[in-house]
Structure formats: C-alpha cells, structure tokens
Amino acid sequence: MRAYILRRLAQSVLVVWAVTTIMFFMFRVMPADPTAILLERGLTDEARQALLERWGLTGSLWDQYIAYLGNLLQGDFGASFFYRKPVWEVLFPLIVNTLWIAVPGLLLGAAIGAAIGTAVGWARRGGKLERSGIFLATVIRGVPNFVIGIALLTVFSSTLGWFPGFGMGDPGETTGFARYLTLDFLHHLTLPLVAVIIYFLPENLLLMRSGVVENRTEDYIELVRAKGVPQRRVAWHAARNSMLPLITWLFPALAETIAGIVVIEIVFSWPGVGRELVLAVTRQDYPLAQAAFFLLAVMIVLANLAADLVYGKLDPRVVYK
C-alpha cells in the first residue's frame, strides 16, 4: 500500500513535470510579446531589454527553462508581469475561491446525478421514466456551460431578482476565512454552484444509469431480491456496484470538467483561478498563466491519485501493489 502510493506519487511528479515543460515551451515559443502594452506607450529599447531581464526572459531558452524549474522546485513560481508581485500571493486566494465552487459542485453533481441515474437505471426498461430520464440527461449534457450560466442569470438574477448576478460577495471588508461563512457569500455562491452542478450532473447520471442497468441483471442482485429486502435496498446494491466505474471515470474527467469551471467563473464573475488564467493569457502574463495552469494540472493529478485510493476503499477486490 505504502509502496504503491509512493510509486503513484513518483508517477504523478513525472506527469506534472511533463505538463510544466510543455507549458513552458508553449509560452516561450509562441510569438506574443509581454511588453506590448508598454511598447504602445513608448517603451524604449533599452528599457524593454531591462524589463525582459527582470522577467527572466533573456538568455537561451534552455537556461530560462533550467532557471524556471529550479525556482519551481523551491516553490517559487516567479512574479506576475501584471501584478508585479509573487504569483503565489496572487493565486492563493483565487484557488480557495475556485475550490468553493468546484468541490461542492463536483460532489453534489456526482451525488445527485448518481441518485437520479440509479432511479432511471432501475426503472422499467423502455418505460416512461427511463426514456425521459435518458433523453433529458442527454439533452442537458449538450447544453454548453456558458448557456447554463446565461440561462440561470437571466432567470434567477435579472428576471426574478432572487440572486445576485455577479461576484463572490458584496464589496466589504470581511477578510480571511470569515467571509466564507457569511450569508452574503452563500447567496452569491448559489447560482455558480448550481451551474457547476448542472454541468456535472447529466454525465454522472448517464454513467450511473448504465452501471445500474448492467448490474441489475447480475446474479447477486437476483439473490438480494430473493432475500426479500425492500426494493430501495436492492437498487442500492446495484448502485453501490455501479459507483466503481463512476469513480474511475469521475476523477480523470476532472481534466475536462475544470474547463467547465473556467467558463462558469467568467460568466458569473467569480474570482477564481480559471478566470485569472484567461485574463493572464490575454495579458501575456506568462508566470501567472503558467502557474495557474500548473495548479490546475496538479489538481487533476492529485484527484487521479485520490480516485485510485477511493476506489480501493469502495472495491474490496482491489489490491495495491
């Protein structure tokens, strides 16, 4: 078990290194110029050179890369070109903000999706519930996340006025963790969270439904039925066994689902990592964009690792070696 985790950690480090390297070279090889805005305002050549030096963009690509990796190993992501301060200081609060919608959104989306998926999978084959469940889930799955956001904003913010239309809280000064405990924060959290849930839900639902349909004809389900336990309990056995593929799917799919969160952050003006990444890219703020990307990749890798471990908890047949 221990050896297994260590080996998987080592693998994860390799993967993160590879992703970091790809990102580094992408940013360096591409033509965009981070000094462009200053150039338009009349930056002189010497000053530009000084600036590039300050930003660590002079010297051979290889030297830059080595320096970058060295700094990274010491936990130094460099300084943001735009904010002129360490990237970590900029990103840390934003990560927390992103996790606030990502984690509950993912968990609730998976849980609700799994619950409905079980019901749909357990329903009569070809029956109304099954068919409408599948149809609706497939259609909702096809709704782009920004359309979900737009629809929620239009209905619940502009028209009904139940929820605020943007941001994470009314401008105020509660700082630190305390602000996350206010009603105002919850009020702002609702719509983006619902959007994330709706985004995750259908895929989980369909997956769970497939699993339940596959499992419901298994012999052990028959035996459970024969035991005379309540129907819900029988369905639970099918669901419990279908969770395994769900978990294996759910975590790797994070790579795709982080994407959904980026767009939702933008639509709802949620100050998170994804939104900052998009802004940083448009400003040619390499260090910030690279670090944001790095963090997203690390999140995915860790989630994969977590998935393996959770899988072991859920499926007694799994042995780590």
Next chain:
Amino acid sequence: MTVAPDPAPVPGPVSSSGATPITIRGRSPWAAAWDSLRLMMRDSFALIGVVVLSVFVVLAVLAPWLAPYDPFQAMMTEAGRLNRLSPPTAANPFGTTGFGQDVLSQFLYGFRVALMVGLVAAVAVGFISTLFGVLSGYFGGLVDDVLMRITDVALSIPTLPFAIVAVALLGPSIENIILVITILFWRNGARIIRSAVLTEKERVYVKWARAAGASHFHIIMRHILPNVFRVVFLWITMSVAFAILTEASLSFLGLGDPKAISWGQMLNTAFSSGNLRTAWWWVVPPSVALVLLVSSLYLIGRAYEEQTNPRLRRR
C-alpha cells in the same frame, strides 16, 4: 492498481450483433460500418439526432442563399441611423445585433462554422485516434508504450485552459482551433480504440486467421477494424460534439475566428457588449442551435454506446 484475479471462469467472447457470421475471411470494413450505422438508426433517440443533424447540414449548405443579408452588413434606419438592437421585424425576422447586423443572417452562417469545425475535427480526430489506437493495440510494443505515456500526461492537461493558452498564443483562427481540438481529443480516442482492439485481437477467429497466414494488413482491415467500428463511430460522434463545444467555448471567451461568425461568437458579442440579458432575440437562436446540435450528437453517441456495450442492450 490491479484487480485481484477472479477465480470465476473467464466469460467467452461476447457475440457481436449476430447478423453477420464471422468467417475466416472476415468482413469488409464498409459493410461493418454500414451495419453499425443501421443498428444505430434503430434507436429512436438516435433517429431524432440524425434528423436534427441532417436539417442542420442542409441549413449550413444553404446558408448563403437563405441568409437575407451579409452577416456583417449594418442595417440602417431610414433616418440614416444604425438600426441597433431591433427586436424581430419583417425585415429582420430575428432582430438585429447591438451592431445593427441581421441576427438571422449571422445565425445561418453560424451553421457553417459549427459543422465545419465538427466535420474537420471528426475526420482529423477520428483518423488519428483510429490509426494510433489500432497500431498500438494491435502491435503493442514501443508504439503502445509511447502512446500510453503520452496519454498519461495528456490526461492531466486541463482541456479548455490548454485550448485557451494554445489558441491565444497561436492566434485565433478556425484552423488553429481545429488544430488544438485535434491535439486535445485524439488521445482519449486512441486509448479507447486501443482497448477495443486489444479485446478483438484475442478473438479465436483472429488467431485462426493468423495461423492461416493472413497478413497483418488483412487481419486489421477484415477482422479488427470492422469489429471496432462501433467504438470508432462512438468516439467520432463524441469528438464532433466536443469539438463544437470547445469552439463555442473558445469563441464565447473571445478567442473565436474573427473572420467567421460562429454561435459562440454571437454570444460573446452579446455578452461583451452587455446585452446578454435583454436582447433575447440575439441570444436565444445561437444558444438553442448549439444545444440542439450537441444534444443530437450525444443522442447518436448514446446509441453507439449501447451498441458497444452488449450488457446495455435490451434482451
């Protein structure tokens, strides 16, 4: 992580549709493709998808003739002012944008972009995924190792952020968007197709064919490919949907091709000009079209999914 070997006997190969008996000669990939297509169409949801998709293709082809105006042309009022944000009228059945352009015309041209992105991405992703999936699944060895290492890394790359970075750096254009989509999605496809090939190549008839001295090419074309077609089709359908969604998302974020009008871009223009919540006639058509298109692809994909998984099929 490994699953402890189950002492239960390994279940025999799941018989395929049963319609075509498998002989040592195998069957033509085209016939297999056709079979799979027919089987998919038997699913009523998939049929809805196919119908919607066909309508969309027709609209895309006819867009230049159907569109009443040039999509970029500014509508003027009689007083010589720009006819901005006009709700639907006889002259502009879908109203006008915040820039006085005809929404209907833009909407119609949007079909072309969406379907072009989908089509090119499908061909590119489908071809590359199948190529690598089959090669790595069938031959194994170095190709397989390299592919698996690449996908390990690639699966940890957050897709949209990567697309945002890549398109922003390469410059926003349809070509670059398709390139990035291809880079992003071939890996999943290759992995899925590879595992299907791995199952296929263990089949008895493949072993017979090999024992009978059939060439690798023959075996791949006549035995492997026809039997993984459902997986390939499933993956192609899904990647068309992903491609369209990715293009829409990128365009919505302002990274769309400025030379072409896509639905994502229409929404972005409405969004960035602050008209999102008022100009419903500008927002609803592209949103609905996107939802219809992607959903119908998913409906088709679902039918293939049921096909590829015999345990999901109704008995």
Next chain:
Amino acid sequence: MTTAVRRLAAPLWLPAGLFALCGSAMAQDLGEPVPELQIAYYATDMGPMYEQSARVMSEEWAKLGLSFQMQPVQFSSFISNIIVGGGLEDMAVFTVGADPDRVDPTYWLHDLGACGARRNGAKWCDEAYTEIVQRQREIVDPVERLKVVHDAQQYFYDTMPWWPATNTVYGILWNSDKWENVTSPAPVAAHEGLVDPWLSARPLTDDRILDWAHYEDVTTYNPLAEEGAVGWIRFVYDTFAKNNSDGDTVPWAASAWEFTDPQTVKITLREGMTFHDGEPVSADDAVFTINTIVELQPPAMSSRIGNLAGAEKVDDLTFNVSLKTPDASFVTTVLPYVFILPEHVWADYDGDMIARDVVAENAVIGSGPFKFRSWRVNETHQLDAFKEHFHAPEYDGLRRLALGQADAIRSAMLDGTGDIASMVLPVASMSDLAMQNDHLDFLEIPSHGSMLVWLNNQKAPFTDPAFRKALRQATSKQRAAIEGWLGFAVPAGEGPVPEQIGMWHNKDLPEIPFDVEAARATLEEAGYGWDSSGRLHYPKK
C-alpha cells in the same frame, strides 16, 4: 444587395465594375493590376469596432477597383509587429488611446511620423518634416512652439502619409439617485483618466463610498513598477500637475513652474501638503523621487522619463529639475505623470525598489486624495478619503470592483452595487442603459483617442502621393463612425493632431470631403485605369 456580394468569397471590387464602364482607359494602355491589399486591424479582443470600421471603409475603397484581404491581428502582436516592429504589409486600421500625455502634439507629430521614431509603423520618412517636429519640442516658448506645430501639420497634410478616421467618444454612466456632480471635469480634465470618477462627486445618500464598476484589477501600488499614467494609483500618489480639457496643464501638487533656461525647470510645491502617514511633503521628497527615478530608470516609466537629468533642492518647497535636452513637452508629459514618494519610507529600503511589494510591507504611502485601505486580488480595492488633502473628496472612500466582464458590470450598475462605470462598457451600451433606467445617467466625453488609417509608405502603390490622396478621398469617416463605432465616434478633423486637444490642432487645414468619384478622378489623372472587370491597374510605365 446582390447575391454576389452576399457570398463572402466574392471579391469586394466586383461592384466597381459598374464604374469601369465609364472609365476611358483601355486595358492595353494599363500597367500591372494593383494587387490585393492587406488590411490589418485590431482583432475583436479589442472590441468589434475595428473590424466593422475596416470593413465599411474597405467597401468604399473597393469602389476604386481595389480588393482587400482582411487581417485581424491581436493587440499584442499588432503592437510588436506592426506599430513598433515595422511589419506593416499594406494598410492598417487601429486606434491610439486618449492617454493624458498625448495631449502634447509631440506624440502625434513626432512619435507617429518622424524618421526613425519608434512607433512610426507607417514607415514614412521625410527629413525636412522630421527636422521640424524635433525642433518644436525644444521650443519652450508656447507661442513660438504653437506656430511651428501648426506648420508641421500643414506639411503632413500636404503629403498625407496616413490620416485619422475618427475620434473616439467615451462615456460615463453613474447612479444619479445616489451621486451628483460625478462628471464635473474640474479640476481634473477628461484626459486625466477618463475612467476616473471625479473628486468633486457628492453623495446624495448615506452611502458615502463611491463604487467604481471596473473591468480588471489594479496591477500594483508601487508607482515605480507602474506605467499607467491614467491609473488608479494616481489617486494615492499626487502628481505635480494635471492636464485639463483645453489642453492646458494646470497646477496640482506643484503650485507653479517655469523654465529658467531651456534645460532647467524650477518647480514650487503647494504649501501644507502631508503624506498619508502625517509627514509633511517637502522639496526633499520630490528631489529624492526624481533622482531615484533617474538613477533606477524603471523600465515601465521609460517612455516619459528619458529626458530627465536630475533634480536639486532650492528651498523647502522649491527645486530645480534639469533636462538632458530642451523639452517643451516636459510640462504636458512629465509634470502630470511623475509622482512624489515619501523619502522617509523609501530612502532606507535596501531591496530592489522597483520590485518592492508595497502592499505586503504596508508602505503604500502617498500624498494623494485617497489612502490605501485594502485589496482583494481581482475582486475589490478600497481607498479611504484623505481628508487633509488640498482637494479632499466630499465622500468617505472609493472602491474599485474588478468584475472582469461587461455583463457583470451592467448588472452591478443595475442593482446599485456599482455607482459609476466608464470605458469598461461599450459606450452604446452605457447610453442604452441610461435611457432604460431612471436611476442611471450617461454623459458622452469626447476624446483625442483616434482611429488611424495607416499605409506602408515604403511600398507601392502607397509610395505614390496621388494614390494616397485618392484613398483619402474615398475614406468614409462617417460610415466608420456610425457603423463601426455605433455613433460613438466622430469623424476626425484634418491633419495628424486631433482637434480635441485644443489649440495645438491646426484648424486652417481645408476639409477633404468623402467623394469616391473625385477619388477615381484623382487616380485617372495620375494615369491609373480599370480593366473590363473593373479592377484598378497601375499607370503604364
């Protein structure tokens, strides 16, 4: 609209065939056809106006028998490749912003037009003109300088290497139920950051904090690291002067200045100013700041401080600034830009001053009308009113909401979270909002921001003055303003210097009306002609 044009692929010069019928020249008398021309413009990351404008203007130019290839370029590439990098292929349509220091004519005449000037992307080089525009900068006598500036415009007008098409109209949207007097231009001119809520705003309710709905975050509170002359940071750090809407530079932290010789300016500070920590502002602080800047040469500040040689204290409130070369634009570009750092906070700092994280170190100390209070990254900034300031606001504080996108800004203005918004929303949208909502008022603010039409002056056909003139005549500034800018731009005046910067603009340049017929006549006179398909050909050699 014919089907042919509706199809995007159809070349834009087809309609010109109609004109060709009346053209007299026969194909055999003609030279080579004029090749397809590329028009580069700001891609939609800068808004859709450029694409729209480029499109409508090229529709008119196409009537001369030309065809165009539209080439959207992202902002950063546009700057580094075309404006600075000399990579202009044929033509470009883009905007230069209404920066406060662009109130000085040097930018328009010299920076965008002189031989070898860094931002002369149109690659026009005229020795005589360059000599004039360099000289005007060194004339410290305003009257004499004005004359030379006007002459230079005449010279430019006659040669027509490029021209402005429109001047941008900005706007400001505010909550008139809660605030009044927010748009009063005095004492700060529109040019001093069109985005700045005015200091003289008065609250009408108990909410005494002015919330500014903004797009993005502030970059830093360290002025040495910041380029933004229009930035938020100038609320915290006073500058010596401000530019007003007439193009005049008026006193702010400095009560007076004079050129004691062409290379020395004597500056007197306002009496009784203090920093936010209570220390008095003295000439020592100003001298320390200027000498520090000269010594460090902060890269972000390079465009404005290059000509500074140093400063010397005269008495507690007076000091001399010496310049490397005589520089009349010092008053308009440097005085409203350079700030005063508190010597007692900065003198002992051993680290890299430019990289100093002043927020983390609690060192955001200036003498401006607001003092720093808090910063949530990419979310909110809060400043408190500094009541001891000579122009302290009548309200208690200022908040900047970084909302990131137009829809959120709009909804912040509607639900009352935001009190004021400006360039962050398209002007047309602001105007719409004010019309639809009683609690919102809107005011247009004309600016000297200009959309320019650039030509590659080193490449045919743009090397030919007649061709440039014809293009100029066929330039529909009106359509660009209405269709490209939705009416929130005005057709630009003649000559390179915008009329919005007041006296520096030469009003005597005769207007060239939009007239495609006249443009075709100009071309024909110069020997150009059209073939049967209506395509323009060079004169026969």
Next chain:
Amino acid sequence: MSLAELNARLAAKPAAELRVDGLSVTYNTARGPFHAVEDVGFTVPAGTNLGLVGESGCGKSTVVKALMGLLPEGTGLTGRALLDGDDILGLTDDALRDVRWNRIALITQSAMNSLDPVYSIGDQIVEAIRAHEPVGRATAWARAEEMFALVGLPAARLTEFPHMFSGGMRQRAVIAMALALNAGMLLADEPTTALDPIMQSQIMARIRGIHAHMRRSMVLVTHDIAVVAETCETTVVMYAGKVVESGPTGQVLGRPLHPYTMGLQNAFPRLPVRGAPRQPLISIPGVVPNLASPPPGCRFAGRCPFAADLCRTTPPPVAAAGPQQAACHFTDRAEEFRAAAALPETWRKMRAAA
C-alpha cells in the same frame, strides 16, 4: 430480541408444503413469445425433498425463478403455486417481501456470482435476517455465525469478501444464508453445478445433513439424477418446458415410463454392479427444440428413438401408473422401451437418422 429468542422463534417455523399447479411462463422477446415453461405441476409434501431434473434449457430454473418472483417484468405467468395454501405467484414486490426468505429461501445456481462483491459475507447474511426479523445487528451477526458453523465455515471469515472465498466456500456461504431464517421451503437451484466433483459430493452431503437436522421441505433442481436418487423422495423430470414424468424417486428412476427419462439415465454413470457388465454411457442425440415455435406433437418426438407419427402430431396425454405419471402415448410399451433404451444401438440409430 436476543439470539436465543430469535433462534427459538425461527425454530418454531414448520416445514412448508408446496403445491404447483398449471404453471406456465412465457418470456416476451424481440422475436415473439417464448414458452419457457408450460403447464407444470407438482407437489412437495411438508418436510420432503423433490428433485426437478432435466437438461439445461428445459425450464427448471425458470420454475424456480417463478416461485421466487424473480422473473423479468413483463413475463407472462399463469397457474398457481400454493405455499401452505397461499398462492405466491404474481404477488407484488411488497407482498413478496414477506414470503421471500421468510417462508421460501433460495440456494442459487452459481454461487460464484451471486454474492455482492462489495459487501462482506456477514453483512449480506445480516441484511437478509434484518429484513425480516426485528433484531439488532449484533444478534443477526451471531445468528450468521451459527449458520456458518452449521455449514462448516469458521465464523471469523464472516468479515471477508466473496472474492476471498473459494467456490466451495461460497456455495456453503450461500447455503448458510438460505438457512438464516429457517424458511419452511428451500429452493436449491443446481447448487453444485459450478464445483468440482469432490466438492459437489461434499456440498450435497452437507445439504442432506442439514435436511435431516432441520427437516425443511426442499425443491432440488439439478440435471444430475444420481444426486436426486440419493436425496429426494419425489422426482419430476422436465423436458422442453413440460413435465414428462413424475412420481416417487424409486419408481421414476427404477422403472421409467418415458423414453426421455430412460435416455437421461443412460447419460449418467452408474455405480458398477459387481459382476454385471459395465453400463456404457449413452447420450441423447439432438438438441432441445426451439420453444419460440415448439413442435406440435410430443416435444421429445424429434429425439425419441421410439417416436411414431402420432407422436409428431398430437401432444401426449398424461398417463398414470399409481403415483407415477408420464406424458407419453406409449406408456404401455414402457417395458419394451426400457430394454431397447439400454442398448447403445438404439440411440446410435437415431443419431444416424438425424
């Protein structure tokens, strides 16, 4: 409720009597109705064992599923199954809850896959007990331990998961589960099929031992007539969805009336009788007819070496000879058939004809 109380309560349950009458099951498939079981009837007197034998696909398991209410939705079901007088066919799920496991328990066919892989075996037994008896987990667990002891498994292994058990152990665990509520009627659906022969006889011995000890009624479904001979008082032989012969085991297996039963006997090795010639193993040639379109006459006619034209056109009546009954037109010639059936040539001829 304490364990002692629970045990006492369960021990008080009497053995049940089962009377099945006219049971027919029709699966609705994409290719039309499939008559898996037609007009099956038999009686299990309380405290006795009944053997249900036949080739695979003859409908034995369908009968079990019908009795447990495990047929897929939409399956056509007619007839009656009176468990101590109550009809248990076609009950709703809720009504079935009370019957299942409480009064009629199941030992499944493939114990290999019939345990949920993600729960410990103890939990699965406890689940069954607690679904019917108002006892705490601890009591239920203690009962499960007793059941484990009964089938010869160490109680400590209750906490283990199915994949950690061997096939024989799993089968025993399933038996333990079936006994957990001391239901009056046990349905054992091919309990030994997936096991090796040594394990098979061990398990069967165990079942017999338990039967002797607990005196439950049991329907033992198997294709192994040797097992039936050893275990069951009554035997019912099914072929292609129908009962072809039934009666006391000794009579049915000793003097079969139906050619199919005779063939079945040939297909199983018998213990050699000292001195007598070794009986050859003879299999019945041909396959079971497709029940989607069954032949009009006797369903065995196609494979019967004695079939006449009558057999191919008219379904045979049920002829009774005392307690023994057979569905054959020619039960009167049974003696003659039995002699012929013992000869391999009789069947070989059939094969050649086929």
